[in-house]
Amino acid sequence: MRPLLALALLPLLAGCSSSSPPSGDVAAGAALIDKLGCGSCHSIPGIVDAAGLVGPPLEHIASRQFIAGLLRNTPDNMAQWLRFPQKIVPGNAMPDLAIDESDARQLTTYLETLK
Numbered sequence: 001m002r003p004l005l006a007l008a009l010l011p012l013l014a015g016c017s018s019s020s021p022p023s024g025d026v027a028a029g030a031a032l033i034d035k036l037g038c039g040s041c042h043s044i045p046g047i048v049d050a051a052g053l054v055g056p057p058l059e060h061i062a063s064r065q066f067i068a069g070l071l072r073n074t075p076d077n078m079a080q081w082l083r084f085p086q087k088i089v090p091g092n093a094m095p096d097l098a099i100d101e102s103d104a105r106q107l108t109t110y111l112e113t114l115k
Contacts, residue, residue: 024102029110036097045114054093062115068092078111079104 030047033039039050043057064073068089071077082104085094099107 024106024109026110026113029106029108032099032103032106033110036099041093046110058111058114060114062112068094075105075108075112078108082107 033044033047033050038044039047039052041052041054042050043052043059044050045059062073067073067077067081068085070089071081079101081088082097083099083101084096085092086096
């Protein structure tokens, strides 16, 4: 990893226990996943027609240790990943979704149910 990128990500990589729990609504998160078309790239349990094969399957995402092989899997880090995937890992296949913090929290709340 490039030194400057590593320094910029240090707070995220640390995965401190200060991560706040998801603060969204599960149903709203599921609706947003459907609206954004996340299932065109990912298979996502509980989302109709979400059977994409481009990105990793999201089954058990809440039980995984890392997001994108880099970030500790915490609600705060997931929300950041969903908002800024190209800043965190430039050139990866995950597009910037142009979502705000509230949307990221809704998505994270749904993903936290996938244990």
